[in-house]
Amino acid sequence: MKRLAIIADNLIGANDAGVQFRKFGFSTQVVLDYARLLDHSAGVDVLAVNTNSRKMSAQAAYERVCQIGSTLSKLGFRRFYKKIDSTLRGNIAEEIQAMLESLSLSLAVIVPSYPAHGRIVENGYLQILQAWGDDSRPLPVCYVPSIVKPAAETPVAVLTLRDVRQGEKKLIQKITKLHAAGIHLIAVDAVADEDLRTIAIAVSNIDIPCLAVGSAGLAGNLPIAWKIADQGPANLRQGxxxxxxxxxxxxxxxxxxxxxxxxxxxxxxxxxxxxxxxxxxxxxxxxxxxxxxxxxxxxxxxxxxxxxxxxxxxxxxxxxxxxxxxxxxxxxxxxxxxxxxxxxxxxxxxxxxxxxxxxxxxxxxxxxxxxxxxxxxxxxxxxxxxxxxxxxxxxxxxxxxxxxxxxxxxxxxxx
CATH class of the missing domain: 3.40.980.20 (Four-carbon acid sugar kinase, nucleotide binding domain)
Known part of the structure; x- marks a missing residue:
């Protein structure tokens, strides 16, 4: 596979997304100090970079991610994944924009859902499902397009569950049509792993150079779309x-x-x-x-x-x-x-x-x-x-x- 770079705004996120590829057999390393990319970029399939930018100002986060994106591109990485928080904390809009600009891309497909941890998106609204307790109703978090747009006038399209469940071919057609109409940010619904798998296949096969943006949920389904390798056991020791x-x-x-x-x-x-x-x-x-x-x-x-x-x-x-x-x-x-x-x-x-x-x-x-x-x-x-x-x-x-x-x-x- 082409070498993949994951850009996450904190260490936990870099680990969460990176391990999705390691479990399918790809060599995967997490860089804690983004300033040392040159020291760690050789000979690895997947490099997850902790930008440590979640709590920075929006402008500072934008500049740091721009710098990292440009560096990774110069180092020969050709696939990129922008890891975001599944509850959309941090400088989401600015960091997506920084990735698009530093990599000269014109399309981002954004999927925050992580159903395994109760984070779902339906009709563009991010919700959290309670895992226990008397109240099992979804808790609304936010409207995804309002969080991912860098400016009020920037259009963001929403593809619903109905769009996703028509299959990857139809989904590719819809994304392509929206992009041709000048839409550069597309948020996609997902409430189950099957939805994420469909989206991953569509993102992997679309003809337009595209930035995949999401939590570890979408990341976990991308290896299925790109390549599958055996998962070996973790030989962990005591203590x-x-x-x-x-x-x-x-x-x-x-x-x-x-x-x-x-x-x-x-x-x-x-x-x-x-x-x-x-x-x-x-x-x-x-x-x-x-x-x-x-x-x-x-x-x-x-x-x-x-x-x-x-x-x-x-x-x-x-x-x-x-x-x-x-x-x-x-x-x-x-x-x-x-x-x-x-x-x-x-x-x-x-x-x-x-x-x-x-x-x-x-x-x-x-x-x-x-x-x-x-x-x-x-x-x-x-x-x-x-x-x-x-x-x-x-x-x-x-x-x-x-x-x-x-x-x-x-x-x-x-x-």
Whole structure:
């Protein structure tokens, strides 16, 4: 296949999309530092680049993605995938526009849907399906065209489920007709994996040079359209730790569930003590507890106590305000603790939930590259860390809001 470049606005996204290709046999690596593309671009089928631009200003994100797109084109990449958040967070419109301009493309087909994680688009409206709870009705998020257009006057077409389910040939005809009419941005509905597969085949076979834009959902169906290879087993070794820095309620449910797994041990950082300035003491205590757990053959599950608090509790609400102000201190602490454990205990499997936590830990460990191996579960890839003294460390990463209640438990079963 032609070499593929994936451009994602954060590390979790780069992993999520990249592993979709690795599981079909393509060599896939994730570059954490976009400034070092020249060092890592040779000899790999798929290169996923973390632009780290989700929280930047719109103009800064546009300029960075433009630069990266131009560099990748000069390096010989001919297929491109713009990974976006499945709930459309970040500088979506600006980054799509940057890709189109830097690659001299005139068409983007945009498919945020990720049905495996309850993200669907119908009639152009992005919705989230609740995986559990009494209220199973879809929660509306936004109208996709309003998010992806770079200016109010820019036209964005919507192809509905009816269009998609007429098949890939009809879909190609409709996209071609819209492009001929001067439409450069086309959002496409999808509520099931079968819809994504149809769209992927259409995008892969259209005569117009096209930028595929979407979540890991669409990415997971593109290898089927381009090439299929055998998926090998993940030969993971023992010595596992789970780190959850996110406060997302989805991860909270998963932590409660995973603690029923044999030999897991909850180790909670008391956020209030950190905010009161006792970081050094907390760090020493947590490292000692993690080391003891690992030495006893247990799986430490490292979280902040805020994650498991009742959100309606007055104390939790007070701490939540502190998190907004001092959250980076906790994130840095998690990175520092993990570095000491990896260095001193020979940790082999590291499961991380939360994009900010993943980035902080990778930076602290000096990881420069992730060599993706496969996808353990939808949206939960595993890869081998490269860089510093972490060569061989297996990273299993997950967005805070991804997965079902038992996803982390299933990860441990697969390890």
């Amino acid at each position: 596992t730790m789970i780190v959850a820095g996110t406060l997302n309620h989805v991860t909270a449910e998963q932590i409660v569930s995973v603690l029923d797994y044999p030999n897991t041990e909850l180790i909670a950082i008391h956020a209030a003590e950190v905010y009161e300035g006792h970081t050094t003491t907390v760090r020493q205590q947590i490292i000692a507890r993690v080391e003891t757990a690992l030495a006893g053959g247990r799986i430490p599950v490292l979280v902040t106590d805020m994650l498991l608090m009742n959100r309606n509790d007055a104390g939790a609400l007070s701490l939540s305000v502190q998190v907004q102000k001092y959250g980076q201190i906790i994130t840095n602490l998690l990175g520092d603790i993990t570095r000491e454990i990896v260095k001193g205990q020979g940790l082999r499997n590291l499961v991380i939930s939360g994009g900010g936590t993943t980035t902080s830990i990778c930076n602290t460990l000096g990881i420069t590259l992730i060599d993706l191996e496969r996808e353990l579960l939808p949206g939960i890839p595993v890869g081998k860390a490269v860089g510093n003294s972490c060569d061989g460390l297996r990273l299993i990463t997950k967005a805070g809001g991804f997965g079902k209640r038992n996803s982390l438990r299933k990860v441990l079963e697969l390890l």
